[in-house]
Amino acid sequence: MKEFNALVVDPVGLHARPATVAVNAASKFKSEIKLSYKGRSVNMKSIMGVMSLGIPTQSEITISAEGEDAEAAVQTIEEVLKTQKVIA
Template sequence: MKQISVLVIDPVGLHARPATVAVNAASKFKSEVKVAYKGRTVNMKSIMGVMSLGIPTQSEVVVSCEGEDEEIAIKTIEEVLRAQKVIA
């Protein structure tokens, strides 16, 4: 399993638009992709799951990938979130 801990820097937090981009990126991989915040973990391939976390700005979240393409999955998701200026 690969995981990264990131800080959400978007002033609005992880809101719908970048969450949708992240969910679309996660959905392309066979690996199980999850995001955890405040003790709750959800499937990052589910927009409803990600939005249900209500992640505000300056929050630390953990993204984890487990499966055959976990290495490229974690790198891609990190790149997508950085490109959307959601994480530092």
């Protein structure tokens, strides 16, 4: 299993536009990918799941992946969230 922790720095938190981009990126991988926040985990490939967490700014999140392409999945999602300026 591969994972990384990040701090959400977007003033609005993890909102719909960057969440959609991240979900689309996650959906390209075969691995099971999870987004965790405050003890809750959701499928990173589900926009409804991601949005249900209501992640505000200055929140610690964890992205984890398990499967054959887990490392590439985690790296890609981290890059996408940085490009969208959601995490630092």
